[in-house]
Every structure is written in structure tokens, then in C-alpha cells.
Amino acid sequence: MSAETAASRNAGAPRQGKGWALLGSELSVLFRRLRTWAMLTALAAVPILIAVAVKLSSRPTTPGRGPLFLDRITQNGLFVAVTALVVCVPLFLPLTVGVVAGDTIAGEANLGTLRYLLLAPAGRIRLLLVKYAGAVAFCCAATATVTASGALAGVVLFPVGPVTLLSGDTISVGESAWRSLLIAAYITVSLLGLSAIGLLISTFTDVPVGAMAATIVFSVVSQVLDNLPQLEWLHPWLFSHHWLGFADLLRQPVSWTSFGDNAILQAGYIAVCGALAYAKFSNKDVLS
Amino acid sequence: MWWSVALARTKQRWLPALVIPFALAMAVLFGSVQAGATVSLPPRTADEILAMIARTEVRALSGTVQQTAELGLPEVPTAGPGIAPGAASALELLTGSHTARVYVDGPLKARLQIMDRMAERDVVLNGGDAWFYNSADNSATHLTAPAPSVADVRESLPAKPGPDAPSDMPVREIPTPESMASHFLAAIDDSTEVSVGESSSVAGRSAYRLSLHPRSTETLVDSIAIDVDSETGVPLGVEVRAKGQAEPAYSLAFTELDLSTPDAALFEFTPPPGATVTETAVPAKPVPTMPAPEDAPTLRHPVITGAGWDSVIALPAGSAPAELTSNPQLSQALQPVAGGRAVTTSLMSVLILDDGRVYAGMVPLERLQSAAAQ
Missing domain, CATH: 2.50.20 (outer membrane lipoprotein receptor (LolB), chain A)
Structure with a gap:
């Protein structure tokens, strides 16, 4: 008995290390991929395109038309990042996150490398966690890319000054940087539920393209349902319901309600999809 | 025998997939039940609660x-x-x-x-x-x-x-x-019956519920409930x-x-x-909400007929502001009736006659029409 516990304890230490090593290799594989960089570049191009288009157009933008704050970019470059995030949240960010999350397990299965990953005594739960952590890292990188590229494009092309909030109050440049970081964090949290759905779908198939497409379809369907007033009872349960709620961070004082609601909702999706993904993946016959 | 072991392991692995959603559903259910739970407070009469609000x-x-x-x-x-x-x-x-x-x-x-x-x-x-x-x-x-x-x-x-x-x-x-x-x-006057309802919880605070029931059967209003904070006497909600x-x-x-x-x-x-x-x-009293249609005060004194809940406010001819009918969003809400147009909501009705007379009240449209016919 004691020998057995000793043996398992001995096995524990290297397994612990193995998890971190696995995470390290997962991240390095993810961020060394050409596809990842292509997606991040495309995301970085969105705010640059917006900024250049506004700079080149001679027509003054009318307030209240186009995405949020589009009319204020010419007065204050710091709005480029916010406008770009508004544009990216419904489609571009879910698209890229869907590609990464859908690829997690199905991609390895398709390449035939899943078997070798499972040969190592790392365990399937750990592999699943590491794969999810990789998807989360991509969510962070994606929102950070849009925010940083937007801030850069705004600072280069437009004057920078105190920022007007939705409430009509103005805040200093330093505080606006802090609010931009908060918004990036909010959107990263918003994408966690979708990543968990992608991971779940990815355990069901060996065709990564199918898992990616299904994940993206889920995000579109959820947003369509969120716009149907007949399904109002369903709205608070849709993972995309709070996606545009980051506007609450641009009020004075900051309204934290939607941040909290969003975090709880996404945690629920992570728990349910994670449990289902674990059940499916631990019973999966890995043949390739 | 190996298959029963395998089956047991499979079951065991699906267990969290069942337990976690079930636990979350229970948590959501429990939370919604608790939010609607009644609170036990020392009993108060309606007059005591009214005094609390005033104080x-x-x-x-x-x-x-x-x-x-x-x-x-x-x-x-x-x-x-x-x-x-x-x-x-x-x-x-x-x-x-x-x-x-x-x-x-x-x-x-x-x-x-x-x-x-x-x-x-x-x-x-x-x-x-x-x-x-x-x-x-x-x-x-x-x-x-x-x-x-x-x-x-x-x-x-x-x-x-x-x-x-x-x-x-x-x-x-x-x-x-x-x-x-x-x-x-x-x-509140004789036309209203004031009673104390079941105490509730509003914004995380325990509250007394004051119910106002119109004694009249003519009005569209069924009841009004006012939740009053049990500690401070601040009204927390109106329904x-x-x-x-x-x-x-x-x-x-x-x-x-x-x-x-x-x-x-x-x-x-x-x-x-x-x-x-x-x-x-603003020359006189600031009225920040909607500009009231009282431009020419000499002609347009509103006449109130009836008392309490089923009273009808009548504005004489020429009272209807022109923008009422020209605003597309407002005209969408107006429905044509005999002799004019009307807005009927579940709580109040407004009748705008073609000659510019306006009748309004928390009563059904028929009552406004009979008041206009008099």
C-alpha cells in the first residue's frame, strides 16, 4: 500500500512537469504556425483599414451612423481601437477563435499525432486542458492584437487627447489606456465560451475543417437568435448575449454588471462543454 | 467479464458530463426560487407604511x-x-x-x-x-x-x-x-382602497408591499403595488x-x-x-421632460370630469399640437376612430378629435367617446 502511494507520488512530480512542458510545446506549435500569424495579421489589419479609410475620406462622418465612435476618430485617435473591436466582435474574432478551437483535438487526430501525444503518460484530461489553454492564449493574443494595432494606427494618424465616454464625461489619456485594456479583457472573456464549444466539437470528429465550421456556425446562430425578439426568454442563455456589453466599460462610473454576468455565463459554458468534452474524449477510440 | 468493467468505466467517464450540467441547472433553479422568496417582516398597517414613506x-x-x-x-x-x-x-x-x-x-x-x-x-x-x-x-x-x-x-x-x-x-x-x-x-383618496400585501425582496432589501386598488370599475387600472424599504421607508419599486x-x-x-x-x-x-x-x-419653471401642450393659456384650460381613477381630462378645441399628427412615430400609434384618432394603451386612452379637442384618462376609449359626445 505504502509502496504504491510512494510510486504514485513519485510519478506525480514528473507528470506535473510534463503538463507544463506540454503546454509550452502546444503554445510554441500554435504560435509558430503560419496560419496563426496570418489570422493575427488579418485582425491587425482591421483597425489600420478603418483608420486609413477615415483619414483618406474627405466627407465628415455623421454622428450616429456606422459603428460606434466612428465619427470621433478624426478628433481622437484613441477611438480607433474601440471602433475596430466593435467591428471585429461579431465576425472576425469568432472566426479566428473558431479555427483555433476547432482544430485543437481534431487537427491532431487528422494529422495522426494524437496517438503520440497520448502515448506520453500525460493523461487525456491534461491534454484537453493544455489544448484549451492554447485556445485561450490565442483569444488573448487576438484581442490584444486588435487593441494594440488600433492604438498604434490611431496615434500615428490622428491627434490624441482626452477621451469622451458614453456618459459625456471626459477622461485622461492614461485612464483611457486602462479602459482599453479592460475592454480587451472583456472580449477575451467573451470568447472563452466559444473556445470551449470549439473544443467540445473538436473531440467529436477527426476532420478539423468540420469542427472549425461548426464552431463558427454556432457563433453566428447564437447571434442571430439573440436578435429575434420572439426568443427573448432564451437570450440570457446565449453565449454571445453579452458580447457587445463592453460598452458598459465606457460609462462613467464603470458599470461592472455586464462584466460579471458575462464572466458567469462564459464560466457556465466552459463547465458544461468541458465536462462533455472530457466525457467524449476519455471514451474516444484514438485510432490515428 | 471485461465488458462490464469497460461499461462501468464508460459510465464513470460520462458521469461528470451529467453531474456538472445538472448541478448548474439546480444552482440556477435555486437562485431563481430564492430571488422570488417572500421575506418575513414585522406586520405593519397601511397607515404605518404611508407614514414611513413620508418620514x-x-x-x-x-x-x-x-x-x-x-x-x-x-x-x-x-x-x-x-x-x-x-x-x-x-x-x-x-x-x-x-x-x-x-x-x-x-x-x-x-x-x-x-x-x-x-x-x-x-x-x-x-x-x-x-x-x-x-x-x-x-x-x-x-x-x-x-x-x-x-x-x-x-x-x-x-x-x-x-x-x-x-x-x-x-x-x-x-x-x-x-x-x-x-x-x-x-x-390617494376615498376612491382608492389601500392594503398591505406580502412583503418581498427588492434590490436585495426587504420591502413592505403597499397595494392600491381603485374602487371604481370604470378605470383600466387594476392595481398599483408600491414596494417600500422596511428600513428607511424609501419606495423601491412601483408596479x-x-x-x-x-x-x-x-x-x-x-x-x-x-x-x-x-x-x-x-x-x-x-x-x-x-x-x-x-x-x-427657461423663463419660468423648468420642465425637463416633454414640453406640455399649453402654449396659449387663456383659451385652453383643461376640464376634468369625474373624480378619482375614472376622471377624464378634456382639452378644448385647438389643443392638439400639430406635431402630434406629423410625427411618423406618433402617427403610427394613432388609430382612426369615428370623428378623430385615438391612442389606446392598456393603462390609458387618448382621443384626439378632428376639431382639435383632446380627451384623456385612465379609462376605456368608449368612456372618452361618450364624454366627448356630451
């Missing part, structure tokens, strides 16, 4: 209010292609659901923030200044009431002591459950039910409430750079 010492608060209106008016689209967020008219505030943050400090300072989707409408009141800001089109309107002169203050001293008398009007106009409740409570409608026709209640004094900087408003600012001086 309340709360002068400053910050909170979030939720307003829901199910009046049966056509819903004004607030989202969708081609519609700027928050640009809809005042009529839009009477349909659907709205969330707003309210900050009140004393009788002179208040701020209302209507939180639209990706936009915000603000009302800032500070003494004689009133600011309206709409983030959707980045426009600000500044209303200045003439500063109350010393004579004014002295004149009003015998009636209402304190400097709050001349300008405490605007703060009362901020739609909080408190101001709503005071409208209804001021109207108006219409006859023959399951959901409340109108409700306004705090979802969060903090009774500490809000930050003074909230009441200092300077229009942001780039905003279009309109300056308006």
Missing part, C-alpha cells in the same frame, strides 16, 4: 432602476439596420424595457443615465442647470433656470422652508420609484397592473441600491469637445 430621511442614493412597459403600444425598433442607437423618440421610453442608473444628492442634484445598447442618454441636474446629453449623436442641451433670487426664496419660506423650494421641481422629475410612488400616493393583462403594464424598480452619497463630480457636467451644444433658457 423617510434618505436624501442621497445611487442605484440602478429597471423600467418595463407593456402598454400595448407599437414597439419602436431600437436596433437593426439604419437605426442609430438611442436616437428613437421619447415614445420609445414607453415601450419595452430600459435600464438606467440614478444618482441623487439632496433636492438639487440628480443624474439619470439611460443605458442604451452601446449608447447612453444622460440627464444631469445641478441647481438651476439642466444638461441633456445623447451619446448617439453627441449632442448636448443646456437648460438654465433663472437663479432663485433672495426674494423668491423668502417668499416661499413660509410654505416650504429651505432653499430647495424653487428648484426642487427638476429632481422630482427624474423617474425614480420614489417620484413615481409619490405621484400615486398624492392621489402598475392593467385589467385583463397578466404581466404588469408598467413597472419601475431598483435592481441595485446604495444609500451613500454619490461622488460630487457626477453632477458637474461639461459638454465633451466636439459635441453640438444647444443653449436654452
Whole structure:
């Protein structure tokens, strides 16, 4: 008995290390991929395109038309990042996150490398966690890319000054940087539920393209349902319901309600999809 | 035997997939049951609760209010292609659901923030200044009431002591459950039956529920419930039910409430750079909500017939403002009836005759028509 516990304890230490090593290799594989960089570049191009288009157009933008704050970019470059995030949240960010999350397990299965990953005594739960952590890292990188590229494009092309909030109050440049970081964090949290759905779908198939497409379809369907007033009872349960709620961070004082609601909702999706993904993946016959 | 072991392991692995969603569902169910649970409070009579409201010492608060209106008016689209967020008219505030943050400090300072989707409408009141800001089109309107002169203050001293008398009007106009409740409570007379309902929990505070039932059968109003904080006597929520409608026709209640004094900087408003600012001086009493149609006061004295809940307000010919019929959103709500047009909601009806007479009341349309025929 004691020998057995000793043996398992001995096995524990290297397994612990193995998890971190696995995470390290997962991240390095993810961020060394050409596809990842292509997606991040495309995301970085969105705010640059917006900024250049506004700079080149001679027509003054009318307030209240186009995405949020589009009319204020010419007065204050710091709005480029916010406008770009508004544009990216419904489609571009879910698209890229869907590609990464859908690829997690199905991609390895398709390449035939899943078997070798499972040969190592790392365990399937750990592999699943590491794969999810990789998807989360991509969510962070994606929102950070849009925010940083937007801030850069705004600072280069437009004057920078105190920022007007939705409430009509103005805040200093330093505080606006802090609010931009908060918004990036909010959107990263918003994408966690979708990543968990992608991971779940990815355990069901060996065709990564199918898992990616299904994940993206889920995000579109959820947003369509969120716009149907007949399904109002369903709205608070849709993972995309709070996606545009980051506007609450641009009020004075900051309204934290939607941040909290969003975090709880996404945690629920992570728990349910994670449990289902674990059940499916631990019973999966890995043949390739 | 190996297959039974394998089956047992499979079952074991699916177990978390069943347990976790089940546990979450239970947590959600338990949470919603607890939110609707009744609170046990020492019993009070209706008169004691009315006295509590009158005695309340709360002068400053910050909170979030939720307003829901199910009046049966056509819903004004607030989202969708081609519609700027928050640009809809005042009529839009009477349909659907709205969330707003309210900050009140004393009788002179208040701020209302209507939180639209990706936009915000603000009302800032500070003494004689009133600011309206709409983030959707980045426009600000500044209303200045003439500063109350010393004579004014002295004149009003015998009636209402304190400097709050001349300008405490605007703060009362901020739609909080408190101001709503005071409208209804001021109207309590013999035509109303006041009773105490089951105590409830509003914004995390235990509250007594005061029920007002009209004795009249003519009115559209079924009942009005006012939730009163058991500690401070502040009205926390108002709910108006219409006859023959399951959901409340109108409700306004705090979802969060903090009774500490809000930050003074909230009441200092300077229009942001780039905003279009309109300056308006108000000669007499500032009325920040809708401009009342009382332009020519000599001709148009409203006549009130009936008493209590089923009273009908009649405005003589020429009272109907022209913009009522020219505004597309308003004309959408108007339906043609014999001799004019009418707005019927679940709580009140308005009849605009072709000769310009206007009849309104919390009664069915037929009663307005019979009043007009007299």
C-alpha cells in the first residue's frame, strides 16, 4: 500500500512537469504556425483599414451612423481601437477563435499525432486542458492584437487627447489606456465560451475543417437568435448575449454588471462543454 | 467479464458530463426560487407604511432602476439596420424595457443615465442647470433656470422652508420609484382602497408591499403595488397592473441600491469637445421632460370630469399640437376612430378629435367617446 502511494507520488512530480512542458510545446506549435500569424495579421489589419479609410475620406462622418465612435476618430485617435473591436466582435474574432478551437483535438487526430501525444503518460484530461489553454492564449493574443494595432494606427494618424465616454464625461489619456485594456479583457472573456464549444466539437470528429465550421456556425446562430425578439426568454442563455456589453466599460462610473454576468455565463459554458468534452474524449477510440 | 468493467468505466467517464450540467441547472433553479422568496417582516398597517414613506430621511442614493412597459403600444425598433442607437423618440421610453442608473444628492442634484445598447442618454441636474446629453449623436442641451433670487426664496419660506423650494421641481422629475410612488400616493383618496400585501425582496432589501386598488370599475387600472424599504421607508419599486393583462403594464424598480452619497463630480457636467451644444433658457419653471401642450393659456384650460381613477381630462378645441399628427412615430400609434384618432394603451386612452379637442384618462376609449359626445 505504502509502496504504491510512494510510486504514485513519485510519478506525480514528473507528470506535473510534463503538463507544463506540454503546454509550452502546444503554445510554441500554435504560435509558430503560419496560419496563426496570418489570422493575427488579418485582425491587425482591421483597425489600420478603418483608420486609413477615415483619414483618406474627405466627407465628415455623421454622428450616429456606422459603428460606434466612428465619427470621433478624426478628433481622437484613441477611438480607433474601440471602433475596430466593435467591428471585429461579431465576425472576425469568432472566426479566428473558431479555427483555433476547432482544430485543437481534431487537427491532431487528422494529422495522426494524437496517438503520440497520448502515448506520453500525460493523461487525456491534461491534454484537453493544455489544448484549451492554447485556445485561450490565442483569444488573448487576438484581442490584444486588435487593441494594440488600433492604438498604434490611431496615434500615428490622428491627434490624441482626452477621451469622451458614453456618459459625456471626459477622461485622461492614461485612464483611457486602462479602459482599453479592460475592454480587451472583456472580449477575451467573451470568447472563452466559444473556445470551449470549439473544443467540445473538436473531440467529436477527426476532420478539423468540420469542427472549425461548426464552431463558427454556432457563433453566428447564437447571434442571430439573440436578435429575434420572439426568443427573448432564451437570450440570457446565449453565449454571445453579452458580447457587445463592453460598452458598459465606457460609462462613467464603470458599470461592472455586464462584466460579471458575462464572466458567469462564459464560466457556465466552459463547465458544461468541458465536462462533455472530457466525457467524449476519455471514451474516444484514438485510432490515428 | 471485461465488458462490464469497460461499461462501468464508460459510465464513470460520462458521469461528470451529467453531474456538472445538472448541478448548474439546480444552482440556477435555486437562485431563481430564492430571488422570488417572500421575506418575513414585522406586520405593519397601511397607515404605518404611508407614514414611513413620508418620514423617510434618505436624501442621497445611487442605484440602478429597471423600467418595463407593456402598454400595448407599437414597439419602436431600437436596433437593426439604419437605426442609430438611442436616437428613437421619447415614445420609445414607453415601450419595452430600459435600464438606467440614478444618482441623487439632496433636492438639487440628480443624474439619470439611460443605458442604451452601446449608447447612453444622460440627464444631469445641478441647481438651476439642466444638461441633456445623447451619446448617439453627441449632442448636448443646456437648460438654465433663472437663479432663485433672495426674494423668491423668502417668499416661499413660509410654505416650504429651505432653499430647495424653487428648484426642487427638476429632481422630482427624474423617474425614480420614489417620484413615481409619490405621484400615486398624492392621489390617494376615498376612491382608492389601500392594503398591505406580502412583503418581498427588492434590490436585495426587504420591502413592505403597499397595494392600491381603485374602487371604481370604470378605470383600466387594476392595481398599483408600491414596494417600500422596511428600513428607511424609501419606495423601491412601483408596479402598475392593467385589467385583463397578466404581466404588469408598467413597472419601475431598483435592481441595485446604495444609500451613500454619490461622488460630487457626477453632477458637474461639461459638454465633451466636439459635441453640438444647444443653449436654452427657461423663463419660468423648468420642465425637463416633454414640453406640455399649453402654449396659449387663456383659451385652453383643461376640464376634468369625474373624480378619482375614472376622471377624464378634456382639452378644448385647438389643443392638439400639430406635431402630434406629423410625427411618423406618433402617427403610427394613432388609430382612426369615428370623428378623430385615438391612442389606446392598456393603462390609458387618448382621443384626439378632428376639431382639435383632446380627451384623456385612465379609462376605456368608449368612456372618452361618450364624454366627448356630451
